[in-house]
Amino acid sequence: MTAVCVMVLGTTSGAGKSWVTTALCRYYARQGLKVAPFKAQNMSNNARVVKGPTVEDRFAAGPPQGETAPQGGSDPRQRWSVGAEIGSAQYFQSLAANAEPDVRMNPLLLKPEADTRSQVVLLGQVNLTLSDMPWRGRSLHVWPEIAAALDALRAENDVVVIEGAGSPAEINLHGSDIVNMRVARHAQARCLLVTDIDRGGAFAHLYGTWALLPADEQTLIRGFVLNKFRGDASLLAPAPQMLQDLTGIPTVATLPMWWQHGLPEEDGVFDDKTRASGAVQKTIAVIAYPRISNLDEFQPLKNVPGVRLVWARTPAECVGADWIVLPGSKATAADLEWLRAQGLDRAVTDHAAAGGAVMGVCGGLQMLGEALIDPHQIDGNAPGLGLLPLVTQFELQKTVRHAQSRFGTLSGPWAALSGVEVTGYEIHHGHTSQHPAMAAGGQLAVEVLPGLAWQADNGCEGGNKGNVLGVYLHGLFEDPRVLQALFGATAPNMDHVFDGLADFIETHFDAGVLDQLVKP
Structure with a gap:
């Protein structure tokens, strides 16, 4: 089994990546597919407890670099019996997918402790070496773990729904990217690019993001999504067609503004x-x-x-x-x-x-x-x-x-x-x-x-x-x-919320788009 990967990218933070990813997880799970979420790196102080990797998996080649011995013993394997952390967004996405939450779904979690410092959690456990390492220096060390986690999920599922972070077109970070287009290339993911039209400038955001990507990455984008739209969607014309003429990429969904969907907000208060x-x-x-x-x-x-x-x-x-x-x-x-x-x-x-x-x-x-x-x-x-x-x-x-x-x-x-x-x-x-x-x-x-x-x-x-x-x-x-x-x-219980999200995207995406994304 090698999963088809669908990836949700955003033109900015807060564009709607997390909830669209969650909705896709439930939509594909309702089609009878085995689904798992994935986000290579999440920066959030909202975390959930999941089971950690097995001792055999993590210690086959010796103790992972930078991990400290547990309280009450010198063998670091003891720490894995108490649990591990992943970002809350991936925890809820796994529940939407009817999958057991797993550290591989969010292999790298950054928990900000100050404006210039974060605690680094790798595969569910605090890694002191990575926490002390300069930001750009981490990618070389963590990419093998990230790729292995994604490959393992792909081997076990029909569909992996991947969430990006921030924008994939941050050209100052592109060379050290481990969460957006490097993941997309590795998985040959079918990508959706989401923008928050309520902020204004949505078509410029979509075009600018696409234009800043290398040609081989542009070809991975299958559709644009306008999120948080208020008003009459017919008034958007002719902008979607003009954007498609410029990029070759259709606008596949216009999602109305929806405050009360019931999914916990990941990064902000209301x-x-x-x-x-x-x-x-x-x-x-x-x-x-x-x-x-x-x-x-x-x-x-x-x-x-x-x-x-x-x-x-x-x-x-x-x-x-x-x-x-x-x-x-x-x-x-x-x-x-x-x-x-x-x-x-x-x-x-x-x-x-x-x-x-x-x-x-x-x-x-x-x-x-x-x-x-x-x-x-x-x-x-x-x-x-x-x-x-x-x-x-x-x-x-x-x-x-x-x-x-x-x-x-x-x-x-x-x-x-x-x-x-x-x-x-x-x-x-x-x-x-x-x-x-x-x-x-x-x-x-x-x-x-x-x-x-x-x-x-x-x-x-x-x-x-x-x-x-x-x-x-x-x-x-x-x-x-x-x-x-x-x-x-x-x-309302979370299953009710997840079903509501799936119903919403099924209603507002163009007919056939979601199913076409996961065709072999």
Whole structure:
């Protein structure tokens, strides 16, 4: 079996590559084909836990370069039993394809820690050597792994749907490309080029991107796609035909603007486009600090009737909120410093003192404690917000694993979670525990989910109403049992979302185009 490869390229970041790729995965899976997604390199702080490669696969030629020994042993093979990371987009694309998520679907993940620095995750595991390597120097080292991952998926599937990154026509990066046209050439992929017509200049973007590609790469593009169109499509004429006359490539789809497709946004927050369905019954403010991670896990809250989701960057945006949520962070100490600079620390503590519900998830949990201690210079030392009597020490070893547990007895606004069984995942550096001096003084953290969640007891300032909850478990709001307990409602499940995406492209692509793309 050698899969046909269909590749979705974009004229810019945000053109719509991720959701079109997801839609194609479900469309082809519904045709009875065995489908897998692939993105060679993803830059995102939104990640999911999947099974890692087998020991035999990864260590046949010795330990991979740059990988550190695991905590509790010198054999690095032990680390593979706890899980691996891929970008959230490829995780959801694999579910749309009815495939098991696999590190080969996103062999290289870059997780930005600052404007000029990223943590490099190769085949699901942090690689310190690559993380310290200059950007352009990495391609020579990682391309063999990327090509091998793609070839393995091609050997096991009928169709591989590949997502590009940014634009394939960044001429300053073309020589070191490992994610766009180098992948397309390697797979001889049938490529679609997507543009965001809502931004303006769509035909110039399409033509300019095509014109900057070498002739052998131009021939791989099979169709142009106009995304996020508002209005009467007949008014586009004669531009699509003029573009085809210039390039030889037809415009094969005009996709209408569609805000509420239900797929988690990979790279941004929704701001003014986030509205409650029906009358607002609860407003939830999620603090949107610069290095927010796993923001996609809050997508279900957008789909719960009566819930209004606000991405808060100022204290004013927290006013009137029923809940304030501190989400995950890829740079906890730095984001905590930013939070204080904006005055959001006072907004959170005042909200808690007034009895308002506060939840911290992963890095947000760490911020709610008394202190961040960093003996290994991983993230940074910092005083916490002091709403939970906990202390976090960052460790060299990263925790990456699935988790399943059951809440104990909770109080206050979180009491509805008592006894609820939950599933999710952990991705974090650091170990969080009771602050010993505060415990000696009678201020205790109540462990309401073993090793994963804490509430303050009645002796803790700011938490004396049971209103402050910290959890390490990502994906809490993706669990329908949690939504039912907290809101008495559920959000549409992802299969419903994937089918809606497939229906949408089937309706708006020219007849026969999608099937023609995968013909041998």
